[in-house]
Amino acid sequence: MRYVKDDVIKEDFLFCKPLRTTTKAADVKKPVDNFFKNNSLSWYKVSAVCSDGAPIMLGRKSGFGAVVKADAPHIIDTHCILHRQPLATKTLPPKLTEVLKIVDCVNYKRTSALRHCIFSELCKEMGSEFEVLLYHSNIRWLSRRQVLNRVFAVRVELALFFQEHQQCHADCFKN
Numbered sequence: 001m002r003y004v005k006d007d008v009i010k011e012d013f014l015f016c017k018p019l020r021t022t023t024k025a026a027d028v029k030k031p032v033d034n035f036f037k038n039n040s041l042s043w044y045k046v047s048a049v050c051s052d053g054a055p056i057m058l059g060r061k062s063g064f065g066a067v068v069k070a071d072a073p074h075i076i077d078t079h080c081i082l083h084r085q086p087l088a089t090k091t092l093p094p095k096l097t098e099v100l101k102i103v104d105c106v107n108y109k110r111t112s113a114l115r116h117c118i119f120s121e122l123c124k125e126m127g128s129e130f131e132v133l134l135y136h137s138n139i140r141w142l143s144r145r146q147v148l149n150r151v152f153a154v155r156v157e158l159a160l161f162f163q164e165h166q167q168c169h170a171d172c173f174k175n
Helices: 025-038 064-071 081-091 094-110 113-126 143-153 155-164 168-173
Strands: 002-005 008-011 048-051 076-079
Touching: 025 064, 048 064, 064 076, 094 113, 094 143, 094 155, 113 155, 143 155
Parallel strands: 048 076
Antiparallel strands: 002 008
């Protein structure tokens, strides 16, 4: 949760409770309501709720934001900015999509312990600055940039690795 204290924006973890049975929006709201009640908090002091793309969080009529707004209509319901980027990149221009195929190459190499070890040894033998490639996750949107930076640093080693292993990914490193 974010709030202002002494003219400074603070960010704290509100609470964590397991959902024992079902995970409908009303089931999520109930422990939040209980927490608010036990700590003398009010939904009227909340200005917005932000959620990820989980099905129970979405939905104009039955999502978490809708359930909250039924009790407190002033609340703004938003989709988390960190989760918007992966959605937006699904409709990238063709040239940028081509560049991001490199992320698939990295993930392909990282999904096998054997390929990972062989690549690390190759990098050691070639005296590379890095011996490990970063794994990309769609949720950690900042990682895409870091992955591309690391790939650029070891592009020669990757090209050699993919050529030696006769992978279709070798085409990504010809130019």
